Amino acid sequence: xxxxxxxxxxxxxxxxxxxxxxxxxxxxxxxxxxxxxxxxxxxxxxxxxxxxxxxxxxxxxxxxxxxxxxxxxxxxxxxxxxxxxxxxxxxxxxxxxxxxxxxxxxxxxxxxxxxxxxxxxxxxxxxxxxxxxxxxxxxxxxxxxxxxxxxxxxxxxxxxxxxxxxxxxxxxxxxxxxxxxxxxxxxxxxxxxxxxxxxxxxxxxxxxxxxxxxxxxxxxxxxxxxxxxxxxxxxxxxxxxxxxxxxxxxxxxxxxxxxxxxxxxxxx
Amino acid sequence: xxxxxxxxxxxxxxxxxxxxxxxxxxxxxxxxxxxxxxxxxxxxxxxxxxxxxxxxxxxxxxxxxxxxxxxxxxxxxxxxxxxxxxxxxxxxxxxxxxxxxxxxxxxxxxxxxxxxxxxxxxxxxxxxxxxxxxxxxxxxxxxxxxxxxxxxxxxxxxxxxxxxxxxxxxxxxxxxxxxxxxxxxxxxxxxxxxxxxxxxxxxxxxxxxxxxxxxxxxxxxxxxxxx
Ligand SMILES: Nc1ncnc2c1ncn2[C@@H]1O[C@H](COP(=O)(O)OP(=O)(O)OP(=O)(O)O)[C@@H](O)[C@H]1O
Ligand SMILES: [Mg+2]
Numbered sequence: 001x002x003x004x005x006x007x008x009x010x011x012x013x014x015x016x017x018x019x020x021x022x023x024x025x026x027x028x029x030x031x032x033x034x035x036x037x038x039x040x041x042x043x044x045x046x047x048x049x050x051x052x053x054x055x056x057x058x059x060x061x062x063x064x065x066x067x068x069x070x071x072x073x074x075x076x077x078x079x080x081x082x083x084x085x086x087x088x089x090x091x092x093x094x095x096x097x098x099x100x101x102x103x104x105x106x107x108x109x110x111x112x113x114x115x116x117x118x119x120x121x122x123x124x125x126x127x128x129x130x131x132x133x134x135x136x137x138x139x140x141x142x143x144x145x146x147x148x149x150x151x152x153x154x155x156x157x158x159x160x161x162x163x164x165x166x167x168x169x170x171x172x173x174x175x176x177x178x179x180x181x182x183x184x185x186x187x188x189x190x191x192x193x194x195x196x197x198x199x200x201x202x203x204x205x206x207x208x209x210x211x212x213x214x215x216x217x218x219x220x221x222x223x224x225x226x227x228x229x230x231x232x233x234x235x236x237x238x239x240x241x242x243x244x245x246x247x248x249x250x251x252x253x254x255x256x257x258x259x260x261x262x263x264x265x266x267x268x
Numbered sequence: 269x270x271x272x273x274x275x276x277x278x279x280x281x282x283x284x285x286x287x288x289x290x291x292x293x294x295x296x297x298x299x300x301x302x303x304x305x306x307x308x309x310x311x312x313x314x315x316x317x318x319x320x321x322x323x324x325x326x327x328x329x330x331x332x333x334x335x336x337x338x339x340x341x342x343x344x345x346x347x348x349x350x351x352x353x354x355x356x357x358x359x360x361x362x363x364x365x366x367x368x369x370x371x372x373x374x375x376x377x378x379x380x381x382x383x384x385x386x387x388x389x390x391x392x393x394x395x396x397x398x399x400x401x402x403x404x405x406x407x408x409x410x411x412x413x414x415x416x417x418x419x420x421x422x423x424x425x426x427x428x429x430x431x432x433x434x435x436x437x438x439x440x441x442x443x444x445x446x447x448x449x450x451x452x453x454x455x456x457x458x459x460x461x462x463x464x465x466x467x468x469x470x471x472x473x474x475x476x477x478x479x480x481x482x483x484x485x486x487x488x489x490x491x492x493x494x495x
Contacts, residue, residue: 075401077397077400077401099400100400100403100404100405101403103400103401103402103403104402104403106401107401107402108397108398108401110394110397110398112394114392114394114395114397114398115398116395116398116399116413116417117417118416118417118420127399127402127404127412127413128399128402128403128404131404131408131412132402132403132404132408173398176398176402177401177402180402180403
């Protein structure tokens with residue numbers, strides 16, 4: 001275990017929440033000048049973004065603004081055309097990077113859960129533990145139960161996805177990701193496919209992850225949750241970051257016309 | 269003699285049946301052996317090819333598609349005769365049993381490849397992404413996540429096809445494989461009575477009905493509700 005030297009708390013005025021963004025500390029996730037086109041359509045036009053350790057950053061934006069594409073470039077499910085992604089200071093874009101090794105350090109949660117339907121909750125969590133981390137069955141099971149306990153579903157370990165509610169499925173998907181103890185978690189609209197009464201459970205789990213110090217980059221339209229839990233909110237439009245800041249500033253006093261228009265539509 | 273008597277005399281002749289049942293039972297054993305070999309080898313071969321095709325290395329995929337199309341297009345009987353009577357003239361002699369096994373195995377393999385490939389492509393893209401996002405490699409994702417789902421999805425067409433192809437073991441009769449039908453036609457010509465053929469039909473029912481029932485069981489066993 002390495003000793004972490006805590007720097008004096010010099011804070012960036014724009015990022016004064018949670019002390020997560022101490023100047024000089026290396027961001028956990030860094031996106032630098034990311035560009036991506038599909039055919040002739042430029043979906044990301046030089047996006048740069050940093051997520052500090054234990055920070056929760058929310059990404060907002062209209063449909064088609066490139067949020068998912070940006071997120072998917074972060075673990076290279078989508079291959080960027082140019083720009084760099086750095087994970088804990090290590091460049092993970094370009095040739096010669098072992099994708100499978102880096103992806104186990106980046107958890108991802110999908111809108112449609114994407115649980116493995118042929119495996120029970122425990123099997124969903126243990127698959128990567130056993131086949132990627134090469135843990136023994138007992139070790140993997142123990143870790144799966146720990147992860148399922150964190151999302152409040154230890155008693156559903158033997159249930160198949162078809163025997164779980166949407167909210168429970170998404171929490172198993174979160175357990176599957178956190179069991180690998182990733183450095184950062186990416187969430188792509190984790191509650192968009194859920195019935196309203198199930199949204200709260202998933203957000204509750206995310207809130208607890210944050211309290212435990214997880215670094216998170218979240219694409220979501222849960223404005224109330226963003227206000228309450230996010231350290232920073234980023235607004236994207238047409239493949240660019242238009243505005244970013246702490247939630248109270250971005251929601252309370254948006255500077256950009258497009259941010260205002262977006263928020264006006266969503267707060268109705 | 270009434271019509272019914274004549275019918276029984278022709279199709280259910282007790283003394284003829286008693287005499288030829290042992291040889292037909294031998295045929296049953298040959299048919300079982302062949303069927304099991306064809307189903308196991310053909311399905312595994314088809315699954316292997318479908319997996320290789322998943323890597324999308326185009327010259328390889330192209331060859332697999334050509335193979336699958338040829339074997340699905342040509343009647344197995346043509347290939348059986350071609351190989352059995354053709355190969356000896358280039359110095360290769362295979363037993364009739366081996367020829368039947370190879371041709372029907374390859375035929376089932378061609379169908380199985382197409383069926384399992386369809387299952388692989390029908391598996392949700394999100395499954396690949398979820399698995400890869402946890403650090404599983406392509407081959408691991410294929411083997412542990414996609415293939416199990418693909419196979420479950422295609423169990424009904426796969427078992428139907430397996431049954432259809434194994435029934436074709438009766439084609440072995442034309443090249444002298446001592447299967448059920450061959451034993452029965454031999455018995456029929458010796459006895460001048462159709463009862464051995466009745467027995468053969470019965471043997472096929474007894475043999476394949478459990479197979480059909482098993483396929484129904486597999487369908488329900490491996491079906492899961494879509495979440
Ligand atoms: N694989 C692809 N091929 C072609 N175009 C794509 C592909 N993926 C995304 N796009 C396009 O890129 C643009 C951005 O898509 P993206 O999914 O990143 O948007 P988003 O902000 O996540 O939207 P939403 O809120 O609807 O999820 C869209 O115009 C979309 O049609
Ligand atoms: Mg999206």
